[in-house]
Amino acid sequence: MKKRNWFGPIVMLVVVVAILGVLRSRFGGVAETPASFAAHTTLDAALTESAETGKPVLALVTADWCGPCQSLKRGALADPRVTDWIGAHVVPAYVDGTDAELEQTQHDLRLLRIEVFPTLVLLDSKGVEVSRRTGALSAGKLLTWLEDSGG
Numbered sequence: 001m002k003k004r005n006w007f008g009p010i011v012m013l014v015v016v017v018a019i020l021g022v023l024r025s026r027f028g029g030v031a032e033t034p035a036s037f038a039a040h041t042t043l044d045a046a047l048t049e050s051a052e053t054g055k056p057v058l059a060l061v062t063a064d065w066c067g068p069c070q071s072l073k074r075g076a077l078a079d080p081r082v083t084d085w086i087g088a089h090v091v092p093a094y095v096d097g098t099d100a101e102l103e104q105t106q107h108d109l110r111l112l113r114i115e116v117f118p119t120l121v122l123l124d125s126k127g128v129e130v131s132r133r134t135g136a137l138s139a140g141k142l143l144t145w146l147e148d149s150g151g
Contacts (some may be wrong), residue, residue: 015082031070034060034077043108043115046093046122050117050125058090061114063097069118071136079139082136090122122149 037060046057062069095108112121122130131149
């Protein structure tokens, strides 16, 4: 009976893990929460505030494992023009889909009818969807969409 040599597969596994670590650090890993959404206001809390103030809700649906989400957070949502606009015109809600097993996350994803990450959903003060955008956008395209959507 021939003995199995595990050395080769173990070395290969170590190399793959090292490469993934380098790629993750090279491309930034998980982006910080954008300043506009830093309070991590839940969707329910934002909808309540929206009903009281009349401001629409802008829900950011993101996940730590989503590359385009990290790009959107580092790019357009970090742009001061976007941050200022969000602060002046909408109630931001942060929906973290990283752990989709959580009951609250499942509720929010169903309520917003999320099919892809990232998704931005603009809701009026009654909680009715006005518009949505998916994927990573430039700051200019995001501002245009927000302004055109009536936020």
